[in-house]
Amino acid sequence: MTNSTGTNRQSKDHVDVLIVGAGPAGMMLANWMSRCGIKTRIVDKRGTKILNGQADGLQCRTLEILDSFDIGHRVWREANHMIEICLWNPDENGRIRRSNRIADTIPGVSRFTQVVLHQGRIERFFIDSIREHSDIEVERGVLPSSFDFDKSKAADFNDYPITVALQTLSEEEATPQQQNGSATRDGLFRSNLAADDTEDLIKASKRNNAGHSEVVKAKFMVGCDGARSWVRKQLGFNLIGDSTDYIWGVLDIIPITNFPDIRMRCAIHSADHGSVMVIPRENKLVRLYIQLQSTTHGGGKVDRSKITPEIILQSAQRIIAPYNLTYEYCDWWTAYQIGQRVGDKFSLDERVFLAGDAVHTHSPKAGQGMNVSMQDTYNLGWKIISVAKGLCDPRVLKTYQSERRRIAQDLIDFDYRFSRLFSGRPAKDVMDEEGISMEEFKDAFEKGNMFASGTAVNYGASLIVAKEGSAVEQGDGTDVASAEKNRVISRNHLATGLNVGMRIPSCKVLSQADARPWHLQELLKSDGRWRLVVFPGDLQNRNNFNRIVKLGERLVSKNSFITRFTPIGQEIDSVIEILTVHSGSRIKIDLLDLPDIFHPFHKTQGWDYWKVFVDDESYHEGHGQIYQNYGIDPQRGASVILRPDQYISWVGEADDYDDMEQFFAAFMKPQGPASHL
Amino acid sequence: MTNSTGTNRQSKDHVDVLIVGAGPAGMMLANWMSRCGIKTRIVDKRGTKILNGQADGLQCRTLEILDSFDIGHRVWREANHMIEICLWNPDENGRIRRSNRIADTIPGVSRFTQVVLHQGRIERFFIDSIREHSDIEVERGVLPSSFDFDKSKAADFNDYPITVALQTLSEEEATPQQQNGSATRDGLFRSNLAADDTEDLIKASKRNNAGHSEVVKAKFMVGCDGARSWVRKQLGFNLIGDSTDYIWGVLDIIPITNFPDIRMRCAIHSADHGSVMVIPRENKLVRLYIQLQSTTHGGGKVDRSKITPEIILQSAQRIIAPYNLTYEYCDWWTAYQIGQRVGDKFSLDERVFLAGDAVHTHSPKAGQGMNVSMQDTYNLGWKIISVAKGLCDPRVLKTYQSERRRIAQDLIDFDYRFSRLFSGRPAKDVMDEEGISMEEFKDAFEKGNMFASGTAVNYGASLIVAKEGSAVEQGDGTDVASAEKNRVISRNHLATGLNVGMRIPSCKVLSQADARPWHLQELLKSDGRWRLVVFPGDLQNRNNFNRIVKLGERLVSKNSFITRFTPIGQEIDSVIEILTVHSGSRIKIDLLDLPDIFHPFHKTQGWDYWKVFVDDESYHEGHGQIYQNYGIDPQRGASVILRPDQYISWVGEADDYDDMEQFFAAFMKPQGPASHL
Known part of the structure; x- marks a missing residue:
């Protein structure tokens, strides 16, 4: 059908949903759409998908969700299953020793345990699943360069209030630069220690005549485009919060070590050299999160050229001594600065939404990031579908911010407490007030485990959750209650x-x-x-x-x-x-x-x-x-x-x-x- | 390397193993070879793989084996799980009623239960697995037309005593004819009620100039080419045994019925109209095995053009009355005559082997055929590999016949008893000696369940099974013992x-x-x-x-x-x-x-x-x-x-x-x- 202005409404330039960013949050959303016949495009500025590194921890709840899409078993088979956490602390002589063993997943909370599998595989499973159920293709090396929102159309959910120009990058532009001379993949280009390159990419693409440009109109748009979200900037929304002074390095290696718990998840606090988190992974890999320094006061940028895998390893070696630790094979590495921030708004008129890192950033060590991001769009997906199909009233969409912004706030609170306990120096004795009590750390770890399983999420009262109490108080402050007479x-x-x-x-x-x-x-x-x-x-x-x-x-x-x-x-x-x-x-x-x-x-x-x-x-x-x-x-x-x-x-x-x-x-x-x- | 006669020993014309027949037995063998780097070709005279019908029952033990190749989970997810068997018999008024419920898989015998999934999917999983691990390709529409065995080379396991000419069929030749005018696939072309077409195919292919011909030399050849095995004929070996007078029809339908146990495995004996076996399957299908008639005494061939799905359904309706049964969708159907036969020899000088239906034929109702066939080559595969790699003495190969011919004999004995009990008319009372006692049937069913799980297989003493007793008596009569001093x-x-x-x-x-x-x-x-x-x-x-x-x-x-x-x-x-x-x-x-x-x-x-x-x-x-x-x-x-x-x-x-x-x-x-x- 061609309308009066000559636009073909069935063509690629009119879509129900435009997804910006093909990480786990964007993929989860595209996956939802693929199951329910919603016309969707998904674009990502990066030209290649992720093969190493990045996020890896998967909650029980995430496995339940993936299983509801028939891809959970693929994760379950390939992943490393996390069974036990070992806590290592200094003894009275300052030598590290195993002080506790804790179940990694609280027995009984789920039919799955927590597992570790790198983000690239999760994205692969989503791609296979999306292909099986639809003709949606992930468009890589494509990024939006302009955004227009016609507020007069926002109330008609059959109309297209969103207009976006999409640029197609050349292959070279879409491929991130690796650190000079390194054979091992590093993740610094995605790290918060690196500058954002989105504006440069847009400019370069516009200069380059080869860059293809097109205009797309959408009923809904969802920004799953990370901590430096371009979509968020267009909306003028903000991330609220602070960064800490802690700098962390991450190494994915096949370890050669006599440390006895290298295949357990370990939190190791050394007496004087900082902390290491050990995350055993698939394919014999082990991930180490290592505290590098607590300098650069005042939020100044660290010189990332000074951070190398060798420096990260040396820090780890000091912490894990007297055990030895080295490697022949390094799969990936990166470094980052911890910050905890939450978006002030998650949606513009229930037509443009933000999800994932675009609305919450935090430490990766609790293994929450990929999970909470996917769960954002898992929450949003079916709501968009039911409105796009005309089955539900659009008011249902308001519950997205109410439910997920509240979760993001809880996550940030959890992460703040957890990171502080993990980054701190162990207390030498009960009088050492600057140090962290290892008993307190263990208690926090055990309590955090319930939160970290993802099964404790409890959405507040709303028109789709029939329970007592104030919808405003139980959510993020948005009013999502039914009218009292319908309640x-x-x-x-x-x-x-x-x-x-x-x-x-x-x-x-x-x-x-x-x-x-x-x-x-x-x-x-x-x-x-x-x-x-x-x-x-x-x-x-x-x-x-x-x-x-x-x-x-x-x-x-x-x-x-x-x-x-x-x-x-x-x-x-x-x-x-x-x-x-x-x-x-x-x-x-x-x-x-x-x-x-x-x-x-x-x-x-x-x-x-x-x-x-x-x-x-x-x-x-x-x-x-x-x-x-x-x-x-x-x-x-x-x-x-x-x-x-x-x-x-x-x-x-x-x-x-x-x-x-x-x-x-x-x-x-x-x-x-x-x-x- | 090129030898003196100009033959390139690395080319496709010299292989370690030539497999004839790409059904479950041949696929299992090719799968073994793909894991261990053995140079292999596998050919099948049919041009297309199986998409409907054929075998479907999978034993616990078969699932264990498939899982050891990392494909068991694919079967487990797609298959229909068989949990309970219901026995239906005539009551005192001749009306059928449920008399017993039995666990389909004896609890505790395996970590898997018995399942049902059609042969085409199993073959698909093998193809995926073979591709993942090797460059072996299943060559369809290719059949051997001549065979030569150089006995002087048989003792040197580095030499190639086997020479076979392979013909490539045209697409038309390789596609089996379906019964005229039917939209539903039927399996009659594979049934023992149809004439063997192998010789016709060879002749047609030789007449046809388009037919490509080549000569292949092999160290080992394995005939997995079914009940009318061309390989078996070349060796001059025989199937020993009899056919019965029972003609059975098979229907794969989505049933429309008020019979309450249609999703259970059922054995239904009617008072006067014969028996039905109900096998619930994947994708809402149910398979019915229905006794059609016990005529054509003297082993005469039945006129298969008279057997139609409608006739099979009518027989089923008479047996299942007063419940009604019909269908809108029929996926596949066939008819066959029960026969129980075992090969007299399974191997020529431990260089040419027979496996699967080529050395044992029997009734399909106990769901054993595909399993025992795959287990033949599962037994043979690693033995060929260890000899081909020079790791083991070739005497190990003798245990194939000793172990598997004994199993085939046991299977035929089981099937003989089971089929007789299933095909017979229920006894009216204890004085009715021509009828089958339903108590005896139930006991046989329960005992048969252990056999049918595949976990009861017990290989006899041999140089690779260190136990008491006579290797000759515990196997099929072949001497496979170690020398007494080494035992x-x-x-x-x-x-x-x-x-x-x-x-x-x-x-x-x-x-x-x-x-x-x-x-x-x-x-x-x-x-x-x-x-x-x-x-x-x-x-x-x-x-x-x-x-x-x-x-x-x-x-x-x-x-x-x-x-x-x-x-x-x-x-x-x-x-x-x-x-x-x-x-x-x-x-x-x-x-x-x-x-x-x-x-x-x-x-x-x-x-x-x-x-x-x-x-x-x-x-x-x-x-x-x-x-x-x-x-x-x-x-x-x-x-x-x-x-x-x-x-x-x-x-x-x-x-x-x-x-x-x-x-x-x-x-x-x-x-x-x-x-x-």
Whole structure:
């Protein structure tokens, strides 16, 4: 279709979403879009993808998310699994010795443990996944050079308020310079010790006639373009916070050492020479984070030409003595200055968003950066999709800043405490007030572990999280509550093991149709769908059975929320999927005993055998005890509404149709025939 | 290098191994060769790979094997997992009802359960794996047309006694004809109801000038070319046995039915209309094996044009009544006559071998065919490799027939009993002697399950299996024993939970260096290496510790079997890898406390952190209790020698260097510098 100004609306110059930056945050977002048929472009100023170094730590929660996109297993197989943390401190003679062993992942918080795999592989898995599900291509060596926002179009979510000019760089321009004469890749060009080259790249590209230029109009734009975000600068938003005086070096090496815990994650505090963090990695590599100096007071720039792998190694050797440490192979190295900053705003009119390092910078040692960045766009992705498809009210988009800016603030607080404890000199004794108490450090480490798993995230009350309290206080200050008359509050006492606002923890359940055990989370694929998980209790209890029969009747009625919010012509489970987990005996019930809506019939494929589960003993994998773990009474049951990102929106009575209806009606839009895409 | 007759020995016309047939058996063999750098060609007369139908059942043991090649996880993710078997029989009124539920995989026999995934996907995974590890390409539409064997060269394993002419077919010739007018793929062209087309293909190809022809010389040739094996015919070997009168149809459909157990594996015996086996599959498919008729007495050929999917469905509908059953989508179908036959010989002078359907045919319903076929070449592969590399005496090759022909005989016996019970009419009462007792059927099913898991295989005594008894009696009659003076006998009482001749079962152990839990089997990759697994017991016991210190000293001595049998210039673990699993507390021992040979030092990579394990509690995955499960006394220990296919060769005292030495010396060849390849 060609409009009156001659623009072809279907061509590459009009997109639903323009993503700037193809790091983990940008890739996660493009991945979301690829699953849900959203017209998307993703550009990155760098000409090549990352092959070494950069971020590596992956939280349990990140693995859960990647698994919901069917790429978690690729990470799990290749990654180094982090099992134990060893703390090393000076003894009374100043010699380092192992003082503690701690589980790296708190047992029970997730079905995954924390792992380490470098960013380049994660990006590879995303690229494979995006290709498999769409024709979106990552455009490298392409950067935006101008930005215009037409505020008059901002309220019409079918319109294109964003105009961006894109420059294509020559290969030479798009390839970052390495330090002179070095065979090993270094990451200094991305480090905060290096100057930003974005403006130079834009100028060079404009000078260069070979540079291709085009204009793109977008409904949404997302800046995933790092700590020096070009998008953030266009918006005039700021990162608020400070840098510290600590300079850190990073070495990725295959170590040759007699230090006994080199394959453990270690925090080593020497008496007088600073600290090393040891992160064992895939392919026999070990990453060392080494404190180099605490000079350059006043925030002055360090002369990066003076930092070399040899200097970083020598620092490590002093800290780890009397053990020896050397290497023949260095894979990558870099240096950076710690700073903790958070963006003041995450969005312009819910049309342009910032994510990842563009809105939070901090120390890498807690292994949080790549995770929180990907989780930003994991949070944002399904919200953009549901608005772009016309399924949800745009007010849902406000929850992005409310939820993720609050997380960024928590992260920075955590990182500030953690970095200070890690960078400090160990206290010589209880009277040494300038030193850091190693007991305090251990306590912080253990507490930090829960935070670091990513499973402790608890989103505040909002129109998509039905819980008590002030939406303003529980988030970053943005008002994201439902109108009071529409507000639904969860009945927490029906599922005392669940927390509304947190991701649903996983237990094993058995498929009713074939007795196969599944982790509940494995059923919650990231495909943009909401889920109503009905826990009807023991179905041999006549009362429970009658309750779901009645619920089934209301759900299939012509005006039910399921019917109303599903575009006509689409499958009945395409917007809200209903899963059932009953308790009691699997063999006392047949799937077809349940009302049809719980296992919908399809005229060419028969009954749906993949929606009803049971909390029972498996032949080979034990008993998941999901009712017990979730704190649901099998004689009463409960229902749970899950967001497309597996966070718990609502908990209520198993058959409380009215509250379910009211919850969804607060932000979902009644649908006509499926023609909006 | 060009020899005197002008033949380039490095070119494609001289190969170590020529594989005829690229089904699962041929692919498994090519996969082995790809891992170990053996020059190989693999050809198949069919022009396209299989996309639908064919074999689908995968045993636990097959998954273990595929996992040892790092492709098991791909099967595990895509396959349908088989959890429960439901038996349906007529009640007193002749109406079918569920009489029993049985675990499909006996709990505890393996870390995998049985799964179903069609042959085409397995072949895909092999192709990916072969490509990743070698430049071997599967040559399709290529078939051998002449065979010559120079017996005078058979004893020199560096020479090429085999000469074969290969014809390349045109695309049309290589594409099998489907039944007229059908949109659904059928498998009749591969069925034993169809005539063999190999000779026609050869003739057509020779007539056709476009057909490319070439002559290949090979050290080894393996016929994996199916029940009508062209290779077998060249050798003049025979399949011995009978066909039955039962004709079976197979339908792969997405069923539309109210039969409650359609996603379970079911054996349904109707009172008067025969039997159906239900095999739920991947992608919502269900396979039905349906008994069509028991006519055509005297082995006459059935008119296959009379067999259609509609006829097969109607038979199924009669059996499954009063439940209804229909479909809109049929993926594939075929029909076959059950026959049980075993090859009389599996090898010509240990230079030409037969494997898979070429030496055993039977009913498909027990899901054994693809498994036993792949396991044939899994057994053969490493033996050919070790002889081709000059590491082992060629007598090792004799154990292929001894071990695998015995398995084929066992399989046929199993299948005979199982098919008879399945095909028969249910007995009306205890006086009904022509009918089959459903109790007897259930017992046979349960017993058959152990056999069907593939984990019960127990290879007889031989020069590579050090156990009591007659090698002739325990195998197929071939003499494969060591000379009496060299014979070593295992001390079974040191590991009462292990059976010499069986594959080692798996338990979880923790890595000493990083506390990560691994299944022992995950450490036993199929890379052609033998493994000495030392269980030294509790190393805080001074005596145990001293014993492994002494063992370590002998293992590193200049004349040790490890040193002697490893080519000079190769890594010390390249022929025999030493793994250690100690008992007692992980945290009381450091890896570097153990003698170097147990964690060898590499000058650029430092210590080897991946060879020492401990039987201890993990943080997240429980305690493997490997000493208890293997029946090894932690105060005494034991050592175990494993073949490259994970079968147990020998069990002895932890430090019984002399027996280890004698065992290996019976078939391994002392090495010079590594120049033989």
